[in-house]
Amino acid sequence: MGVRIPSFLRNKYLIALLAVLVWLLFFDSHNLIQQWRMQRQLQELRQEREFYLEEIRRDSTAIDELKNDPDALERYARERFLMKKEGEDVFIIVED
Numbered sequence: 776m777g778v779r780i781p782s783f784l785r786n787k788y789l790i791a792l793l794a795v796l797v798w799l800l801f802f803d804s805h806n807l808i809q810q811w812r813m814q815r816q817l818q819e820l821r822q823e824r825e826f827y828l829e830e831i832r833r834d835s836t837a838i839d840e841l842k843n844d845p846d847a848l849e850r851y852a853r854e855r856f857l858m859k860k861e862g863e864d865v866f867i868i869v870e871d
Contacts, residue, residue, distance in 0.1 A: 852858045
């Protein structure tokens with residue numbers, strides 16, 4: 776008495792299709808897991824791109840302001856580089 780195999784498991788086309796699907800999903804160089812990782816990395820890179828584009832816009836407006844407004848340039852120099860005019864005293868307040 777032999778073991779009876781269902782007829783759909785004896786179909787060579789179904790077996791070939793299942794083998795190809797398993798190969799593509801798990802063993803191929805562009806498998807499902809790799810595609811998921813690359814999609815996640817692409818999303819992170821797009822977010823970084825948006826962040827840097829916003830930083831570029833912000834810095835460009837600051838540069839334009841410094842080029843066109845002498846008061847803004849003086850304020851920037853005083854805040855960043857602790858520059859002072861002759862005879863002035865500079866007090867540095869450190870916040871915790």
